[in-house]
Amino acid sequence: MLTSSLVLGEAAHTGINTGDIVFQLVMFIILMLLLKKFAWGPLMGIMDQRAQHVASEIDAAENSRKEAQKLLDEQRNLLKEARNEAQGLIENARKQGDIQREEIIATARSEAERLKESAKLEIEQQKEKAVVAIREQVAHLSVLVASKVIEKELSAQDQDKLINDYIKEAGELR
Template identity: 75%
Template sequence: MLSNSLVLGASTGFNSGDMIYQLIAFIILLLLLKKFAWGPLMGIMKEREEHIANEIESAEQSRTEAKKLLEEQRNLLKEARNDAQGLIESAKKQGDVQREEIIAAARAESERIKQSAKVEIEQQKEQAVAAIREQVASLSVLIASKVIEKELSAEDQEKLINEYIQEAGEER
């Protein structure tokens, strides 16, 4: 039985050789993992970290640039509104000036027509006076012929001519 117990004791006992072997295999495995897996994995993680940091920095720059562009667009829009307001004011002023010019031209034209009408009236008046004079002259001839028929005295002729002239003057 002793031999049985030795076999049982040997299988249940602490075997330091196996343990050292497993420890060495574990350390070799760790070194291999560190060299072939852990290093590249950490490199990939570092690259990923740098990539994310770059993306965050790029996004921040884009946001800052977008904010700057937005501010520029607001300023340009404000300038455009001011320019438009200036153009509207200028157009109003120009419209007022043109209106005043049109009114002044209309008044000048009205004055010219009025003066032309006065000149025409004066011409018509002179023509009427000339016509009256012609009538007076023809009446004078008629009076003269009647005087010759009646043989009036010089005083009567003068009186008759003055009456006709006075009548012609009143008609005027």
């Protein structure tokens, strides 16, 4: 019997102990339930919160990028408009300069023409004065020559009458 109890004892030690397996399985399930309730649930909650936070940060970054792109486009458009406006102002100033230059040239030409006409008129007046002066001198010299020839002195009244007659004659011959 001893051999059979030894054999049975050895068989008990070498065989599968189902009680230990069931106990370990129950403990493992309890441990899994406890882990799920106290560790896995809160950990997954934290992970979900972290995932939501990261997603919201990504969305915010994307919105910020879109907003920055929109502002950049607006700034580019404003800069383009400012350049076009500046170009327009430059072109307008250039046109105004051309107009003013033409006005100044026209004014200078008209002033030069006016001065030319004024000079012509003054020359004509001076010429007339010179002709009158020469006529008077010629008349006076003629009277002197005539008085020398006649050898008589004329009175001032006779001299003026003779000069005027001579001037009339010279004017008619002209």
